[in-house]
Amino acid sequence: xxxxxxxxxxxxxxxxxxxxxxxxxxxxxxxxxxxxxxxxxxxxxxxxxxxxxxxxxxxxxxxxxxxxxxxxxxxxxxxxxxxxxxxxxxxxxxxxxxxxxxxxxxxxxxxxxxxxxxxxxxxxxxxxxxxxxxxxxxxxxxxxxxxxxxxxxxxxxxxxxxxxxxxxxxxxxxxxxxxxxxxxxxxxxxxxxxxxxxxxxxxxxxxxxxxxxxxxxxxxxxxxxxxxxxxxxxxxxxxxxxxxxxxxxxxxxxxxxxxxxxxxxxxxxxxxxxxxxxxxxxxxxxxxxxxxxxxxxxxxxxxxxxxxxxxxxxxxxxxxxxxxxxxxxxxxxxxxxxxxxxxxxxxxxxxxxxxxxxxxxxxxxxxxxxxxxxxxxxxxxxxxxxxxxxxxxxxxxxxxxxxxxxxxxxxxxxxxxxxxxxxxxxxxxxxxxxxxxxxxxxxxxxxxxxxxxxxxxxxxxxxxxxxxxxxxxx
Numbered sequence: 001x002x003x004x005x006x007x008x009x010x011x012x013x014x015x016x017x018x019x020x021x022x023x024x025x026x027x028x029x030x031x032x033x034x035x036x037x038x039x040x041x042x043x044x045x046x047x048x049x050x051x052x053x054x055x056x057x058x059x060x061x062x063x064x065x066x067x068x069x070x071x072x073x074x075x076x077x078x079x080x081x082x083x084x085x086x087x088x089x090x091x092x093x094x095x096x097x098x099x100x101x102x103x104x105x106x107x108x109x110x111x112x113x114x115x116x117x118x119x120x121x122x123x124x125x126x127x128x129x130x131x132x133x134x135x136x137x138x139x140x141x142x143x144x145x146x147x148x149x150x151x152x153x154x155x156x157x158x159x160x161x162x163x164x165x166x167x168x169x170x171x172x173x174x175x176x177x178x179x180x181x182x183x184x185x186x187x188x189x190x191x192x193x194x195x196x197x198x199x200x201x202x203x204x205x206x207x208x209x210x211x212x213x214x215x216x217x218x219x220x221x222x223x224x225x226x227x228x229x230x231x232x233x234x235x236x237x238x239x240x241x242x243x244x245x246x247x248x249x250x251x252x253x254x255x256x257x258x259x260x261x262x263x264x265x266x267x268x269x270x271x272x273x274x275x276x277x278x279x280x281x282x283x284x285x286x287x288x289x290x291x292x293x294x295x296x297x298x299x300x301x302x303x304x305x306x307x308x309x310x311x312x313x314x315x316x317x318x319x320x321x322x323x324x325x326x327x328x329x330x331x332x333x334x335x336x337x338x339x340x341x342x343x344x345x346x347x348x349x350x351x352x353x354x355x356x357x358x359x360x361x362x363x364x365x366x367x368x369x370x371x372x373x374x375x376x377x378x379x380x381x382x383x384x385x386x387x388x389x390x391x392x393x394x395x396x397x398x399x400x401x402x403x404x405x406x407x408x409x410x411x412x413x414x415x416x417x418x419x420x421x422x423x424x425x426x427x428x429x430x431x432x433x434x435x436x437x438x439x440x441x442x443x444x445x446x447x448x449x450x451x452x453x454x455x456x457x458x459x460x461x462x463x464x465x466x467x468x469x470x471x472x473x474x
Contacts, residue, residue, distance in 0.1 A: 042129025
């Protein structure tokens with residue numbers, strides 16, 4: 001069976017026209033003898049609006065929260081009516097949409113009474129986006145001749161109870177996927193399910209974190225050992241950098257799992273950072289494709305990519321970071337200092353991107369967030385602490401950077417007019433990173449791109465399509 005997971009992002013299901021394009025793409029795969037399992041996000045911007053409704057309700061603004069819900073109800077109803085013409089099917093679909101929004105309204109009313117938005121309630125509220133969109137997409141597929149069956153992802157994707165960023169339980173997911181999805185695909189049906197949403201073993205709704213629909217697609221792909229995982233978005237693939245910064249950015253035709261994972265973690269938003277992991281375990285290629293330009297080959301991510309003549313594959317930039325400096329001369333030559341520092345970050349569940357150390361000081365970079373004052377307060381019990389915001393991390397990814405003589409000199413010569421705050425080279429063979437002021441990030445990326453992509457390798461990059469792009473892969 002030629003199983004393939006096809007994940008479609010919010011812009012690929014944002015309105016009737018987009019869903020129609022998505023249906024045509026899925027029908028095309030079926031015509032080629034493929035057996036798709038489809039994962040969809042909420043309609044574009046819906047998750048953000050659900051979060052706004054939740055925040056409004058938690059502040060006691062019941063009227064404002066219900067007004068957002070009402071607008072979302074109308075949007076989903078209008079989309080359903082535009083796509084499904086069979087009277088029995090549309091009546092059933094509208095009843096489903098109304099029932100879900102009635103349920104959402106009850107949650108919002110309750111939240112406006114208790115005035116406490118817990119992670120568990122937040123996950124429940126945002127889950128409505130995928131629960132409703134996947135049902136509408138499945139009905140639209142059937143209307144257009146695809147034998148689709150809606151599946152509730154929460155019955156398959158099982159996680160722990162860490163709400164808002166739950167950890168998948170891979171053995172349970174594999175068992176559920178094989179029990180619930182394989183019998184459908186075996187008889188030619190196309191399962192359609194929401195991404196991002198999951199449940200714990202008690203059946204309580206959880207989510208995989210923002211951008212988690214990609215992760216859902218990869219988890220299902222790994223559980224079913226599919227032949228490919230397709231991530232359909234609104235860009236042509238992974239680019240050499242953000243085309244909003246560099247209009248002459250190029251599509252990367254092929255890249256390794258390791259390189260793609262580095263880019264995803266360090267700012268390239270075309271992929272959720274965790275997407276690569278299930279694919280790596282089963283050696284399943286991942287394809288990043290454009291639902292608005294289905295003829296484009298996109299980017300193919302594989303375990304081993306062909307050799308690239310260019311020094312770098314891509315430049316990622318991650319903004320809204322802070323640098324924390326921890327200085328304590330009394331800790332000179334004292335073992336356990338770093339473990340105490342990192343225990344504090346673990347306590348606050350705050351990941352660290354980059355670390356630089358000396359005998360008496362440690363500098364770390366983290367996402368700027370509301371936890372910083374509390375982290376600094378705990379660190380101040382160990383040492384003198386200060387932190388600076390509005391920083392950006394620039395990451396260059398390529399083959400064997402560590403083994404190329406003079407590479408660092410070329411990089412820092414290209415940005416010699418920009419002050420560099422921290423540098424990381426050598427920790428990874430394929431990654432060179434540095435921290436600068438956020439205001440300098442775009443200029444740094446443009447200078448680096450102009451230096452290192454003047455003569456790109458045509459075997460790796462789509463040099464024929466070097467033209468301004470309107471959408472961003474980052």
